[in-house]
Amino acid sequence: MSSILVQVIVGGLLLGAVYALFSSGLTLIWGMMNIVNFAHGDFVMLGMYVAFVVWTLLGAGPFLGAPVAALVLATLGIIVYFGLIRSVMKGPMLAQILGTFGLALLLRYSVFWGFGANFMTLPENLVGGTFDVLGIRIQASRLLAGVVALLVTLGLHLLLTRTSLGSKMLAVAEDSTAAQLMGIRPDTMQAIAWAIAAGATGIAGALIATFFYIAPTVGETLAIVAFVTVSLGGFGSVPGALVAGLLIGVIESVSAYWIGAVYKDIVVYSLFLCFLWFRPQGLMGKS
Protein backbone atom coordinates (compact mmCIF):
# COMPACT_ATOMS: atom_id res chain seq x y z
CA MET A 1 0.00 0.00 0.00
CA SER A 2 1.26 3.38 -0.88
CA SER A 3 1.85 5.75 1.99
CA ILE A 4 -0.71 8.19 0.55
CA LEU A 5 -3.42 5.56 0.80
CA VAL A 6 -2.43 4.81 4.40
CA GLN A 7 -2.58 8.50 5.12
CA VAL A 8 -6.06 8.68 3.55
CA ILE A 9 -7.24 5.73 5.64
CA VAL A 10 -5.87 7.20 8.86
CA GLY A 11 -7.56 10.52 8.05
CA GLY A 12 -10.79 8.63 7.41
CA LEU A 13 -10.56 6.81 10.74
CA LEU A 14 -10.05 10.08 12.63
CA LEU A 15 -13.02 11.72 10.88
CA GLY A 16 -15.00 8.52 11.39
CA ALA A 17 -14.48 8.72 15.15
CA VAL A 18 -16.26 12.09 15.14
CA TYR A 19 -19.05 10.59 13.00
CA ALA A 20 -19.32 7.78 15.55
CA LEU A 21 -19.62 10.27 18.39
CA PHE A 22 -22.58 12.22 17.04
CA SER A 23 -24.21 9.12 15.56
CA SER A 24 -24.23 7.40 18.94
CA GLY A 25 -26.50 10.21 20.14
CA LEU A 26 -28.96 9.44 17.35
CA THR A 27 -28.81 5.72 18.04
CA LEU A 28 -29.30 6.24 21.79
CA ILE A 29 -32.52 8.18 21.24
CA TRP A 30 -33.72 5.67 18.66
CA GLY A 31 -32.99 2.79 21.02
CA MET A 32 -34.79 4.41 23.94
CA MET A 33 -37.90 5.79 22.33
CA ASN A 34 -38.12 4.76 18.68
CA ILE A 35 -37.81 8.30 17.41
CA VAL A 36 -35.46 9.48 14.71
CA ASN A 37 -34.29 12.99 15.40
CA PHE A 38 -34.28 14.59 11.95
CA ALA A 39 -32.67 17.67 13.50
CA HIS A 40 -29.66 15.65 14.66
CA GLY A 41 -27.32 17.01 11.99
CA ASP A 42 -28.43 20.53 12.83
CA PHE A 43 -27.55 19.90 16.48
CA VAL A 44 -23.99 19.19 15.30
CA MET A 45 -24.12 22.34 13.17
CA LEU A 46 -25.17 24.30 16.24
CA GLY A 47 -22.23 22.82 18.16
CA MET A 48 -19.92 24.10 15.42
CA TYR A 49 -21.36 27.60 15.71
CA VAL A 50 -21.11 27.57 19.52
CA ALA A 51 -17.42 26.68 19.15
CA PHE A 52 -17.08 29.48 16.59
CA VAL A 53 -18.70 32.02 18.91
CA VAL A 54 -16.58 30.89 21.86
CA TRP A 55 -13.50 31.40 19.73
CA THR A 56 -14.51 34.84 18.39
CA LEU A 57 -15.67 36.15 21.78
CA LEU A 58 -13.04 34.62 24.03
CA GLY A 59 -10.35 33.58 21.61
CA ALA A 60 -10.44 30.14 23.22
CA GLY A 61 -9.85 26.94 21.30
CA PRO A 62 -11.65 23.59 21.35
CA PHE A 63 -10.60 22.95 24.95
CA LEU A 64 -13.17 25.51 26.05
CA GLY A 65 -15.36 25.27 22.95
CA ALA A 66 -16.23 21.60 23.36
CA PRO A 67 -17.44 21.72 26.98
CA VAL A 68 -19.42 24.91 26.33
CA ALA A 69 -20.99 23.41 23.21
CA ALA A 70 -21.83 20.23 25.14
CA LEU A 71 -23.52 22.28 27.86
CA VAL A 72 -25.49 24.47 25.44
CA LEU A 73 -26.65 21.54 23.34
CA ALA A 74 -27.52 19.37 26.37
CA THR A 75 -29.74 22.19 27.61
CA LEU A 76 -31.33 22.44 24.18
CA GLY A 77 -31.86 18.67 24.23
CA ILE A 78 -33.75 18.87 27.52
CA ILE A 79 -35.87 21.78 26.26
CA VAL A 80 -36.65 19.91 23.04
CA TYR A 81 -37.61 16.79 24.98
CA PHE A 82 -40.02 18.51 27.35
CA GLY A 83 -41.31 21.06 24.84
CA LEU A 84 -41.82 18.84 21.84
CA ILE A 85 -40.82 15.18 21.95
CA ARG A 86 -42.76 14.14 25.04
CA SER A 87 -46.10 15.06 23.47
CA VAL A 88 -45.21 14.21 19.88
CA MET A 89 -44.25 10.66 20.92
CA LYS A 90 -47.87 9.92 21.76
CA GLY A 91 -49.09 11.40 18.47
CA PRO A 92 -49.37 9.99 14.97
CA MET A 93 -46.33 9.09 12.86
CA LEU A 94 -46.75 12.26 10.79
CA ALA A 95 -46.42 14.41 13.93
CA GLN A 96 -43.26 12.59 15.05
CA ILE A 97 -41.56 13.14 11.72
CA LEU A 98 -42.87 16.67 11.24
CA GLY A 99 -41.85 17.70 14.75
CA THR A 100 -38.13 17.08 14.47
CA PHE A 101 -38.15 18.10 10.79
CA GLY A 102 -39.62 21.47 11.71
CA LEU A 103 -37.03 21.77 14.45
CA ALA A 104 -34.30 21.14 11.87
CA LEU A 105 -35.60 23.96 9.66
CA LEU A 106 -36.01 26.26 12.64
CA LEU A 107 -32.42 25.75 13.83
CA ARG A 108 -30.86 25.77 10.36
CA TYR A 109 -32.51 28.98 9.22
CA SER A 110 -32.18 30.78 12.54
CA VAL A 111 -28.43 30.33 12.17
CA PHE A 112 -28.67 31.27 8.48
CA TRP A 113 -30.53 34.42 9.47
CA GLY A 114 -28.12 35.32 12.26
CA PHE A 115 -24.76 34.43 10.66
CA GLY A 116 -25.51 34.44 6.93
CA ALA A 117 -25.03 31.61 4.46
CA ASN A 118 -21.29 32.09 4.04
CA PHE A 119 -18.90 29.27 4.76
CA MET A 120 -16.71 30.06 7.71
CA THR A 121 -13.70 28.32 9.20
CA LEU A 122 -11.85 28.56 12.45
CA PRO A 123 -8.32 29.86 11.97
CA GLU A 124 -5.86 27.25 10.80
CA ASN A 125 -3.50 27.80 13.72
CA LEU A 126 -6.11 27.22 16.44
CA VAL A 127 -4.94 23.65 16.65
CA GLY A 128 -1.99 24.03 14.35
CA GLY A 129 0.73 21.90 12.96
CA THR A 130 1.08 18.46 11.48
CA PHE A 131 2.81 15.34 12.72
CA ASP A 132 4.92 12.97 10.74
CA VAL A 133 4.50 9.45 12.03
CA LEU A 134 6.25 6.68 10.06
CA GLY A 135 6.05 8.79 6.92
CA ILE A 136 2.35 9.53 7.36
CA ARG A 137 1.37 13.17 7.73
CA ILE A 138 -1.47 13.88 10.15
CA GLN A 139 -3.01 17.26 10.96
CA ALA A 140 -2.94 17.97 14.69
CA SER A 141 -6.56 19.20 14.64
CA ARG A 142 -7.83 15.96 13.10
CA LEU A 143 -5.76 13.85 15.47
CA LEU A 144 -7.09 15.72 18.49
CA ALA A 145 -10.68 15.53 17.22
CA GLY A 146 -10.43 11.83 16.41
CA VAL A 147 -8.87 10.81 19.71
CA VAL A 148 -11.22 12.90 21.86
CA ALA A 149 -14.25 11.66 19.92
CA LEU A 150 -13.14 8.07 20.34
CA LEU A 151 -12.66 8.52 24.10
CA VAL A 152 -16.04 10.24 24.56
CA THR A 153 -17.84 7.54 22.54
CA LEU A 154 -16.21 4.81 24.64
CA GLY A 155 -17.13 6.76 27.77
CA LEU A 156 -20.73 6.94 26.58
CA HIS A 157 -20.73 3.19 26.01
CA LEU A 158 -19.37 2.57 29.52
CA LEU A 159 -21.94 4.97 30.97
CA LEU A 160 -24.76 3.01 29.33
CA THR A 161 -23.47 -0.45 30.23
CA ARG A 162 -21.57 -0.09 33.51
CA THR A 163 -23.42 2.47 35.64
CA SER A 164 -26.73 2.41 37.47
CA LEU A 165 -27.91 5.36 35.37
CA GLY A 166 -27.22 3.30 32.26
CA SER A 167 -29.15 0.33 33.64
CA LYS A 168 -32.10 2.59 34.45
CA MET A 169 -32.09 3.99 30.92
CA LEU A 170 -31.90 0.48 29.51
CA ALA A 171 -34.83 -0.53 31.72
CA VAL A 172 -36.93 2.34 30.33
CA ALA A 173 -35.95 1.36 26.80
CA GLU A 174 -36.97 -2.26 27.43
CA ASP A 175 -40.33 -1.55 29.05
CA SER A 176 -41.15 1.86 30.37
CA THR A 177 -44.23 0.74 32.34
CA ALA A 178 -42.30 -2.00 34.13
CA ALA A 179 -39.48 0.47 34.83
CA GLN A 180 -41.99 2.84 36.34
CA LEU A 181 -43.22 0.09 38.68
CA MET A 182 -39.61 -0.35 39.83
CA GLY A 183 -39.47 3.30 40.83
CA ILE A 184 -37.69 4.68 37.77
CA ARG A 185 -39.14 7.78 36.17
CA PRO A 186 -39.25 7.22 32.40
CA ASP A 187 -39.65 10.94 31.83
CA THR A 188 -36.44 11.79 33.69
CA MET A 189 -34.50 9.00 31.98
CA GLN A 190 -35.67 10.05 28.54
CA ALA A 191 -34.84 13.69 29.25
CA ILE A 192 -31.35 12.56 30.36
CA ALA A 193 -31.02 10.55 27.14
CA TRP A 194 -31.84 13.67 25.12
CA ALA A 195 -29.34 15.70 27.15
CA ILE A 196 -26.61 13.10 26.60
CA ALA A 197 -27.38 12.68 22.90
CA ALA A 198 -27.48 16.42 22.26
CA GLY A 199 -24.39 16.97 24.43
CA ALA A 200 -22.52 14.42 22.30
CA THR A 201 -23.45 16.34 19.15
CA GLY A 202 -22.19 19.53 20.82
CA ILE A 203 -18.76 18.01 21.53
CA ALA A 204 -18.65 16.50 18.02
CA GLY A 205 -19.57 19.86 16.49
CA ALA A 206 -16.85 21.70 18.41
CA LEU A 207 -14.27 19.07 17.41
CA ILE A 208 -15.22 18.94 13.76
CA ALA A 209 -15.26 22.75 13.55
CA THR A 210 -11.49 22.84 13.98
CA PHE A 211 -10.92 21.40 10.50
CA PHE A 212 -14.30 21.44 8.69
CA TYR A 213 -16.15 24.29 6.99
CA ILE A 214 -18.89 25.89 9.09
CA ALA A 215 -22.18 26.71 7.34
CA PRO A 216 -25.88 26.58 8.26
CA THR A 217 -26.56 23.82 5.71
CA VAL A 218 -23.79 21.50 6.93
CA GLY A 219 -26.33 19.76 9.17
CA GLU A 220 -28.17 18.32 6.19
CA THR A 221 -25.11 16.35 5.06
CA LEU A 222 -24.14 15.38 8.60
CA ALA A 223 -27.68 14.13 9.34
CA ILE A 224 -27.46 11.72 6.44
CA VAL A 225 -24.00 10.62 7.62
CA ALA A 226 -25.56 9.88 11.02
CA PHE A 227 -28.42 7.96 9.38
CA VAL A 228 -25.96 5.86 7.39
CA THR A 229 -23.82 5.18 10.45
CA VAL A 230 -26.79 4.20 12.57
CA SER A 231 -28.31 1.96 9.90
CA LEU A 232 -24.96 0.30 9.28
CA GLY A 233 -24.28 -0.24 12.97
CA GLY A 234 -27.81 -1.36 13.74
CA PHE A 235 -30.44 0.99 15.14
CA GLY A 236 -29.93 1.42 18.88
CA SER A 237 -26.38 0.13 19.27
CA VAL A 238 -23.54 2.43 20.44
CA PRO A 239 -20.70 -0.07 19.72
CA GLY A 240 -22.31 -0.63 16.32
CA ALA A 241 -22.29 3.12 15.70
CA LEU A 242 -18.61 3.27 16.67
CA VAL A 243 -17.55 0.57 14.21
CA ALA A 244 -19.85 1.90 11.50
CA GLY A 245 -18.69 5.49 12.02
CA LEU A 246 -15.03 4.51 11.58
CA LEU A 247 -15.97 2.48 8.51
CA ILE A 248 -17.96 5.32 6.94
CA GLY A 249 -15.07 7.72 7.57
CA VAL A 250 -12.68 5.39 5.76
CA ILE A 251 -15.10 4.66 2.89
CA GLU A 252 -15.69 8.38 2.41
CA SER A 253 -11.99 9.28 2.41
CA VAL A 254 -10.95 6.41 0.17
CA SER A 255 -13.71 7.06 -2.37
CA ALA A 256 -12.87 10.77 -2.36
CA TYR A 257 -9.26 9.83 -3.05
CA TRP A 258 -9.99 7.24 -5.75
CA ILE A 259 -12.99 8.57 -7.67
CA GLY A 260 -13.13 12.24 -6.69
CA ALA A 261 -14.49 14.33 -3.86
CA VAL A 262 -17.75 15.00 -5.72
CA TYR A 263 -18.67 11.34 -5.72
CA LYS A 264 -17.94 10.48 -2.09
CA ASP A 265 -21.46 11.45 -0.99
CA ILE A 266 -22.98 9.42 -3.82
CA VAL A 267 -21.08 6.36 -2.57
CA VAL A 268 -22.15 6.88 1.04
CA TYR A 269 -25.83 7.56 0.21
CA SER A 270 -26.01 4.52 -2.07
CA LEU A 271 -24.54 2.42 0.69
CA PHE A 272 -27.20 3.74 3.07
CA LEU A 273 -30.02 2.83 0.69
CA CYS A 274 -28.59 -0.64 0.09
CA PHE A 275 -28.50 -1.25 3.82
CA LEU A 276 -32.01 0.08 4.44
CA TRP A 277 -33.36 -1.95 1.55
CA PHE A 278 -31.54 -5.22 2.00
CA ARG A 279 -30.21 -5.37 5.55
CA PRO A 280 -32.09 -3.01 7.87
CA GLN A 281 -30.76 -4.78 10.97
CA GLY A 282 -27.26 -3.46 10.25
CA LEU A 283 -23.88 -5.12 9.79
CA MET A 284 -23.75 -6.95 13.08
CA GLY A 285 -27.43 -7.50 13.84
CA LYS A 286 -29.11 -10.85 13.46
CA SER A 287 -31.91 -11.14 10.93
Place this chain on the structure above:
Amino acid sequence: MRRLIWPSVALALVIAYPLLFSTPFQQRLGALILLYAIAASAWNIVGGYAGQVSVGHVVFFGCGAYASMAAYSHFALPPLVGIPAGIIVSVLIAAVIGVPTLRLSGHYFSMATIAVAELVRLIVTNTEFLGAAVGLSGPTVPRTMLDLSFTSALPYYYLFLSVLLITLGITWWMANSRMGFYLRAIRDSERAARSLGAPASRTKLYAFMLSAGLTSVAGALYAMMFGFVDPESGLGILISVKMLIMAALGGAGLLFGPLVGAAILVPLEEISNNLLGGKGAGLTFVVYGAIIVLIARFQPGGILTLIKRLWARGGKTPEPTVAAGATHAP
Protein backbone atom coordinates in the same frame (compact mmCIF):
# COMPACT_ATOMS: atom_id res chain seq x y z
CA MET B 1 -79.08 20.39 -4.27
CA ARG B 2 -78.55 22.54 -1.17
CA ARG B 3 -75.28 20.94 -0.32
CA LEU B 4 -73.91 22.06 -3.67
CA ILE B 5 -74.46 25.76 -2.91
CA TRP B 6 -71.35 26.43 -0.83
CA PRO B 7 -68.93 24.51 -3.06
CA SER B 8 -70.32 26.38 -6.11
CA VAL B 9 -69.86 29.74 -4.39
CA ALA B 10 -66.29 28.80 -3.42
CA LEU B 11 -65.49 27.67 -6.96
CA ALA B 12 -66.98 30.87 -8.43
CA LEU B 13 -64.81 32.95 -6.07
CA VAL B 14 -61.70 31.01 -7.04
CA ILE B 15 -62.49 31.52 -10.74
CA ALA B 16 -63.16 35.22 -10.22
CA TYR B 17 -60.10 35.83 -7.99
CA PRO B 18 -57.64 37.09 -10.66
CA LEU B 19 -60.30 39.43 -12.03
CA LEU B 20 -61.12 40.85 -8.60
CA PHE B 21 -57.49 41.12 -7.54
CA SER B 22 -55.87 42.07 -10.80
CA THR B 23 -52.42 43.49 -9.98
CA PRO B 24 -49.57 41.37 -11.38
CA PHE B 25 -48.41 40.56 -7.83
CA GLN B 26 -51.84 39.30 -6.78
CA GLN B 27 -52.31 37.25 -9.93
CA ARG B 28 -48.87 35.70 -9.59
CA LEU B 29 -49.60 34.95 -5.94
CA GLY B 30 -52.84 33.22 -6.92
CA ALA B 31 -51.08 31.16 -9.58
CA LEU B 32 -48.33 30.12 -7.15
CA ILE B 33 -50.86 29.08 -4.51
CA LEU B 34 -52.56 26.82 -7.05
CA LEU B 35 -49.24 25.42 -8.26
CA TYR B 36 -48.08 24.48 -4.77
CA ALA B 37 -51.56 23.17 -4.01
CA ILE B 38 -51.19 20.76 -6.96
CA ALA B 39 -47.84 19.48 -5.67
CA ALA B 40 -49.04 19.23 -2.06
CA SER B 41 -52.27 17.49 -3.13
CA ALA B 42 -50.22 14.97 -5.08
CA TRP B 43 -48.03 14.37 -2.00
CA ASN B 44 -51.20 14.03 0.10
CA ILE B 45 -52.14 10.78 -1.66
CA VAL B 46 -49.11 8.99 -0.23
CA GLY B 47 -48.29 11.14 2.78
CA GLY B 48 -51.82 11.91 3.93
CA TYR B 49 -54.14 9.13 2.84
CA ALA B 50 -51.62 6.29 3.03
CA GLY B 51 -49.67 7.80 5.95
CA GLN B 52 -46.25 7.15 4.37
CA VAL B 53 -44.35 10.37 5.04
CA SER B 54 -42.24 10.79 1.92
CA VAL B 55 -39.55 13.47 2.04
CA GLY B 56 -38.32 12.50 -1.42
CA HIS B 57 -41.20 13.69 -3.57
CA VAL B 58 -38.98 16.37 -5.03
CA VAL B 59 -37.50 13.60 -7.20
CA PHE B 60 -40.79 13.37 -9.11
CA PHE B 61 -41.18 17.15 -9.15
CA GLY B 62 -37.70 17.36 -10.65
CA CYS B 63 -38.52 14.65 -13.22
CA GLY B 64 -41.37 16.74 -14.57
CA ALA B 65 -39.40 19.97 -14.48
CA TYR B 66 -36.34 18.47 -16.18
CA ALA B 67 -38.38 16.53 -18.76
CA SER B 68 -40.20 19.66 -19.94
CA MET B 69 -37.03 21.76 -20.09
CA ALA B 70 -35.07 18.94 -21.79
CA ALA B 71 -37.78 18.66 -24.44
CA TYR B 72 -37.06 22.27 -25.31
CA SER B 73 -33.29 22.52 -24.93
CA HIS B 74 -32.38 19.19 -26.54
CA PHE B 75 -35.14 18.67 -29.10
CA ALA B 76 -36.51 22.23 -29.59
CA LEU B 77 -39.99 20.88 -28.78
CA PRO B 78 -42.56 22.80 -26.73
CA PRO B 79 -41.98 22.08 -23.00
CA LEU B 80 -45.54 20.76 -22.94
CA VAL B 81 -44.33 17.65 -24.79
CA GLY B 82 -42.13 16.85 -21.81
CA ILE B 83 -45.11 16.36 -19.49
CA PRO B 84 -46.04 12.82 -20.61
CA ALA B 85 -42.35 11.89 -20.65
CA GLY B 86 -41.97 13.26 -17.12
CA ILE B 87 -45.02 11.33 -15.93
CA ILE B 88 -43.74 8.08 -17.43
CA VAL B 89 -40.25 8.50 -15.96
CA SER B 90 -41.60 9.43 -12.51
CA VAL B 91 -44.02 6.52 -12.41
CA LEU B 92 -41.19 4.18 -13.42
CA ILE B 93 -38.86 5.61 -10.77
CA ALA B 94 -41.66 5.36 -8.21
CA ALA B 95 -42.20 1.70 -9.12
CA VAL B 96 -38.49 0.86 -8.92
CA ILE B 97 -37.71 2.66 -5.66
CA GLY B 98 -41.18 2.03 -4.23
CA VAL B 99 -40.87 -1.74 -4.05
CA PRO B 100 -37.94 -1.83 -1.60
CA THR B 101 -38.67 1.50 0.11
CA LEU B 102 -42.35 0.98 0.90
CA ARG B 103 -41.43 -2.16 2.83
CA LEU B 104 -39.86 0.18 5.37
CA SER B 105 -42.25 1.76 7.82
CA GLY B 106 -42.46 5.05 9.65
CA HIS B 107 -39.16 6.80 10.23
CA TYR B 108 -37.20 4.33 8.10
CA PHE B 109 -39.34 5.20 5.07
CA SER B 110 -38.77 8.93 5.56
CA MET B 111 -35.01 8.48 5.95
CA ALA B 112 -34.82 6.34 2.82
CA THR B 113 -36.77 8.88 0.76
CA ILE B 114 -34.46 11.69 1.91
CA ALA B 115 -31.46 9.65 0.80
CA VAL B 116 -33.05 8.92 -2.59
CA ALA B 117 -33.76 12.62 -3.13
CA GLU B 118 -30.24 13.71 -2.19
CA LEU B 119 -28.73 10.95 -4.32
CA VAL B 120 -30.75 12.02 -7.37
CA ARG B 121 -29.80 15.67 -6.79
CA LEU B 122 -26.09 14.79 -6.61
CA ILE B 123 -26.28 12.63 -9.74
CA VAL B 124 -28.15 15.29 -11.75
CA THR B 125 -25.70 17.96 -10.56
CA ASN B 126 -22.95 15.89 -12.18
CA THR B 127 -24.80 15.02 -15.41
CA GLU B 128 -23.90 17.15 -18.44
CA PHE B 129 -27.05 16.16 -20.39
CA LEU B 130 -29.22 17.71 -17.66
CA GLY B 131 -27.20 20.90 -17.49
CA ALA B 132 -25.15 19.82 -14.42
CA ALA B 133 -25.02 22.57 -11.79
CA VAL B 134 -26.33 25.27 -14.16
CA GLY B 135 -29.57 23.52 -15.13
CA LEU B 136 -31.73 23.82 -18.24
CA SER B 137 -33.70 26.74 -19.64
CA GLY B 138 -36.95 26.99 -21.54
CA PRO B 139 -37.77 29.23 -24.51
CA THR B 140 -36.85 32.85 -23.77
CA VAL B 141 -39.31 34.14 -26.37
CA PRO B 142 -42.47 32.09 -26.96
CA ARG B 143 -42.52 30.73 -30.50
CA THR B 144 -46.13 29.55 -30.49
CA MET B 145 -48.96 29.36 -28.00
CA LEU B 146 -47.87 25.78 -27.34
CA ASP B 147 -44.72 26.99 -25.58
CA LEU B 148 -46.98 28.15 -22.74
CA SER B 149 -44.66 31.02 -21.98
CA PHE B 150 -46.62 34.09 -20.92
CA THR B 151 -45.56 37.36 -19.36
CA SER B 152 -48.81 37.70 -17.41
CA ALA B 153 -49.66 35.26 -14.63
CA LEU B 154 -53.32 35.17 -15.66
CA PRO B 155 -53.10 32.29 -18.19
CA TYR B 156 -51.03 30.31 -15.69
CA TYR B 157 -53.68 30.89 -13.06
CA TYR B 158 -56.40 29.22 -15.11
CA LEU B 159 -54.06 26.50 -16.37
CA PHE B 160 -53.04 25.62 -12.81
CA LEU B 161 -56.65 25.84 -11.64
CA SER B 162 -57.75 23.26 -14.20
CA VAL B 163 -54.87 20.94 -13.32
CA LEU B 164 -55.64 21.35 -9.61
CA LEU B 165 -59.31 20.48 -10.22
CA ILE B 166 -58.26 17.36 -12.12
CA THR B 167 -55.82 16.41 -9.33
CA LEU B 168 -58.46 16.91 -6.65
CA GLY B 169 -60.97 14.98 -8.79
CA ILE B 170 -58.58 12.03 -9.07
CA THR B 171 -57.84 12.20 -5.34
CA TRP B 172 -61.56 12.31 -4.48
CA TRP B 173 -62.29 9.39 -6.77
CA MET B 174 -59.39 7.43 -5.29
CA ALA B 175 -60.36 8.23 -1.70
CA ASN B 176 -63.88 6.94 -2.26
CA SER B 177 -62.84 3.85 -4.16
CA ARG B 178 -61.79 0.55 -2.65
CA MET B 179 -58.20 1.79 -2.85
CA GLY B 180 -58.96 4.76 -0.59
CA PHE B 181 -60.45 2.51 2.07
CA TYR B 182 -57.44 0.20 1.88
CA LEU B 183 -55.07 3.17 2.22
CA ARG B 184 -56.78 4.55 5.30
CA ALA B 185 -56.82 1.09 6.85
CA ILE B 186 -53.09 0.77 6.15
CA ARG B 187 -52.42 4.19 7.65
CA ASP B 188 -54.25 3.34 10.85
CA SER B 189 -52.63 -0.06 11.24
CA GLU B 190 -50.85 -1.84 8.45
CA ARG B 191 -50.76 -5.11 10.34
CA ALA B 192 -54.51 -5.07 10.96
CA ALA B 193 -55.19 -4.14 7.33
CA ARG B 194 -53.03 -7.01 6.11
CA SER B 195 -54.63 -9.50 8.43
CA LEU B 196 -58.06 -8.51 7.09
CA GLY B 197 -56.86 -9.24 3.58
CA ALA B 198 -56.06 -5.75 2.25
CA PRO B 199 -53.24 -6.08 -0.32
CA ALA B 200 -51.07 -3.55 1.53
CA SER B 201 -47.87 -3.65 -0.54
CA ARG B 202 -49.65 -3.42 -3.87
CA THR B 203 -52.02 -0.64 -2.74
CA LYS B 204 -49.19 1.45 -1.28
CA LEU B 205 -47.19 1.03 -4.48
CA TYR B 206 -50.12 2.11 -6.68
CA ALA B 207 -50.68 5.17 -4.47
CA PHE B 208 -46.97 6.00 -4.64
CA MET B 209 -46.98 5.74 -8.45
CA LEU B 210 -50.16 7.82 -8.81
CA SER B 211 -48.76 10.45 -6.48
CA ALA B 212 -45.45 10.48 -8.37
CA GLY B 213 -47.13 11.05 -11.73
CA LEU B 214 -49.19 13.96 -10.43
CA THR B 215 -46.18 15.50 -8.67
CA SER B 216 -44.23 15.45 -11.92
CA VAL B 217 -46.99 17.48 -13.62
CA ALA B 218 -46.59 20.10 -10.90
CA GLY B 219 -42.83 20.14 -11.55
CA ALA B 220 -43.33 20.59 -15.29
CA LEU B 221 -45.78 23.47 -14.75
CA TYR B 222 -43.33 25.09 -12.33
CA ALA B 223 -40.48 24.91 -14.85
CA MET B 224 -42.70 26.33 -17.61
CA MET B 225 -43.76 29.29 -15.49
CA PHE B 226 -40.23 30.12 -14.34
CA GLY B 227 -38.60 29.19 -17.66
CA PHE B 228 -35.71 27.22 -16.16
CA VAL B 229 -34.77 24.50 -13.73
CA ASP B 230 -31.55 23.86 -11.81
CA PRO B 231 -30.66 21.31 -9.13
CA GLU B 232 -31.66 23.68 -6.31
CA SER B 233 -35.04 24.79 -7.69
CA GLY B 234 -35.96 21.42 -9.16
CA LEU B 235 -34.45 18.89 -6.77
CA GLY B 236 -33.72 20.73 -3.49
CA ILE B 237 -35.01 19.01 -0.37
CA LEU B 238 -36.88 22.18 0.63
CA ILE B 239 -39.42 21.55 -2.14
CA SER B 240 -40.32 18.19 -0.59
CA VAL B 241 -40.55 19.93 2.76
CA LYS B 242 -42.91 22.54 1.36
CA MET B 243 -45.28 19.89 -0.02
CA LEU B 244 -45.23 18.12 3.31
CA ILE B 245 -45.83 21.16 5.47
CA MET B 246 -48.57 22.64 3.28
CA ALA B 247 -50.49 19.37 3.39
CA ALA B 248 -49.92 18.98 7.12
CA LEU B 249 -50.87 22.56 7.96
CA GLY B 250 -54.15 22.37 6.08
CA GLY B 251 -54.86 18.79 7.03
CA ALA B 252 -53.04 15.71 5.76
CA GLY B 253 -55.38 13.06 4.40
CA LEU B 254 -58.15 15.60 3.76
CA LEU B 255 -59.09 16.54 0.19
CA PHE B 256 -58.79 20.31 0.61
CA GLY B 257 -56.05 20.26 3.28
CA PRO B 258 -53.14 20.96 0.88
CA LEU B 259 -55.02 23.82 -0.81
CA VAL B 260 -55.71 25.47 2.56
CA GLY B 261 -52.08 25.00 3.58
CA ALA B 262 -50.81 26.49 0.32
CA ALA B 263 -53.22 29.43 0.61
CA ILE B 264 -51.63 30.27 3.99
CA LEU B 265 -47.96 29.54 3.39
CA VAL B 266 -47.40 30.80 -0.16
CA PRO B 267 -48.56 34.38 0.62
CA LEU B 268 -46.47 34.26 3.81
CA GLU B 269 -43.36 33.37 1.82
CA GLU B 270 -44.00 35.80 -1.07
CA ILE B 271 -44.83 38.72 1.19
CA SER B 272 -41.87 38.18 3.51
CA ASN B 273 -39.55 37.82 0.51
CA ASN B 274 -40.95 41.05 -0.90
CA LEU B 275 -40.61 42.96 2.35
CA LEU B 276 -37.27 41.64 3.48
CA GLY B 277 -35.53 40.90 0.18
CA GLY B 278 -32.78 38.29 0.12
CA LYS B 279 -32.37 38.31 3.87
CA GLY B 280 -36.04 37.31 4.12
CA ALA B 281 -35.39 33.83 2.74
CA GLY B 282 -33.84 32.74 6.02
CA LEU B 283 -36.56 34.27 8.15
CA THR B 284 -39.30 32.71 6.03
CA PHE B 285 -37.98 29.25 6.76
CA VAL B 286 -37.55 30.07 10.45
CA VAL B 287 -41.29 30.80 10.46
CA TYR B 288 -41.94 27.66 8.39
CA GLY B 289 -40.01 25.57 10.91
CA ALA B 290 -41.82 27.14 13.84
CA ILE B 291 -45.20 26.48 12.20
CA ILE B 292 -44.31 22.82 11.57
CA VAL B 293 -43.20 22.35 15.16
CA LEU B 294 -46.38 23.97 16.45
CA ILE B 295 -48.64 21.82 14.22
CA ALA B 296 -46.82 18.66 15.25
CA ARG B 297 -47.02 19.63 18.91
CA PHE B 298 -50.58 20.93 19.13
CA GLN B 299 -52.64 20.07 16.06
CA PRO B 300 -51.29 17.14 14.02
CA GLY B 301 -54.62 16.93 12.17
CA GLY B 302 -54.12 20.37 10.63
CA ILE B 303 -56.33 23.45 10.46
CA LEU B 304 -59.29 21.78 8.74
CA THR B 305 -59.53 19.17 11.51
CA LEU B 306 -59.44 21.93 14.09
CA ILE B 307 -62.22 23.83 12.31
CA LYS B 308 -64.30 20.67 12.04
CA ARG B 309 -63.92 20.05 15.74
CA LEU B 310 -64.86 23.63 16.66
CA TRP B 311 -67.82 23.39 14.27
CA ALA B 312 -68.98 20.18 15.92
CA ARG B 313 -68.64 21.73 19.37
CA GLY B 314 -70.67 24.79 18.28
CA GLY B 315 -73.39 22.55 16.83
CA LYS B 316 -75.79 20.45 18.82
CA THR B 317 -73.90 17.17 18.94
CA PRO B 318 -70.34 17.39 20.29
CA GLU B 319 -69.22 14.36 18.31
CA PRO B 320 -65.59 13.37 18.76
CA THR B 321 -63.76 13.90 15.50
CA VAL B 322 -60.88 11.69 14.64
CA ALA B 323 -57.91 13.68 13.45
CA ALA B 324 -56.36 12.59 10.20
CA GLY B 325 -53.97 9.83 11.09
CA ALA B 326 -54.41 10.54 14.78
CA THR B 327 -54.45 6.88 15.64
CA HIS B 328 -51.27 5.35 16.91
CA ALA B 329 -48.88 3.57 14.70
CA PRO B 330 -47.73 0.43 16.49
